[in-house]
Amino acid sequence: MKKSVLCLFGGKSTEYKVSLMSVCSVLPALDTDKYDIHTVGITSDGKWYSYTGSLDAIRDDTWHEKTDCLRRAMLSPSFGDGNLYVEGETKNSFIPVHIDVIVPIVHGAYCEDGTLQGLLSMTGIPYVGPHCAASAVAMDKMFTKLILNNYDIPQAKSAFFTRAEIETAPDEVLTRAEAVDSYPLFVKPANAGSSIGVSKASDRAELLAAMRLAASFDTKVIVEECIVGREVECAVLGNEDAHPSIPGEINPGSDFYDYDTKYITDTSADFIPARISENALEQVRTYAKKIYTVLGCRGLSRVDFFVTKEERIVFNEINTLPGFTQISMYPKLWNYMGKTTAELLDTLIEYAETE
Ligand SMILES: Nc1ncnc2c1ncn2[C@@H]1O[C@H](COP(=O)(O)OP(=O)(O)O)[C@@H](O)[C@H]1O
Ligand SMILES: [Mg+2]
Known part of the structure; x- marks a missing residue:
């Protein structure tokens, strides 16, 4: 029998648009011989709709205007209920749709920070990715740093x-910020993505502007040595059996790997494996596995590092729904690893269903 899979996309997060791009890669890759796929879009103001329209309308962010393809939808927190409820022909009458596993293709606040994971855990339906506490800690760069400081993980x-x-x-x-290191300094919100x-701030005026900007996204701001x-x-990938891939490298081709470089311009290039020694590749894998395990991740996460010319390895951040x-x-x-x-999605679904 086919498995009933619920894919979530969108979300009330600054990374809403990244999720639209992600889900457009994930939906076509899910094997329809194995899965009955249900799709729920979460608008940028956080409303849930079952969506039956095209990928193109997701790609160009008009999906939420396609009223013929939208039905209000919700999950029940009643443990073991196991259904998605989709509004029927009559307003406020909801039809249950059985769901075996949830695949959240969402990023950032409300989505990747434990908030959604709390709701999903309440339902009792297995879901892909780390659960509540690991997601919350990994999303918050300050909490992540404080925990990893206890485990000999090198950090800026x-x-x-x-x-x-x-x-x-x-x-x-x-x-106090200038006491961290000499300029330039990196400034970031503790919770964002x-x-x-x-x-990157090169002097005092830039530093203050950067801190104010970061503070407009979160109540906590981090100032870091520039690596x-x-x-x-x-x-x-994995649960207690965490498997690290061969590490890859991103060369932003710009001053740093900012939003535009990530998703808009085409300057970045990647190299798999990363252009570092065998020994450094192995060390990165060992650190990645340790960080994943210490934070209690499951399913998947991407662990990001800097590797200096002298091959000093510095942990930067972890993304639980990369x-x-x-x-x-x-x-x-x-x-690259052969999947x-x-x-990969089959494996993630299997891990979601494994304790
Ligand atoms: N301490 C640092 N030294 C050098 N570059 C940094 C530093 N921190 C961040 N960056 C640059 O900024 C980018 C985004 O920062 P990051 O901490 O990864 O936040 P996000 O969660 O938004 O991806 C990094 O990919 C890197 O290019
Ligand atoms: Mg990053």
């Missing part, structure tokens, strides 16, 4: 600031 020097202190005591804040709100090196990413677009490293790394994207 950093300091943390609150939005309130940036507003009320900028001089004190700047003095896709480089949104991330800047000059290659950006190396490792895809991890991008799945045509150009995304996570599926590419598994393709098609369809096989």
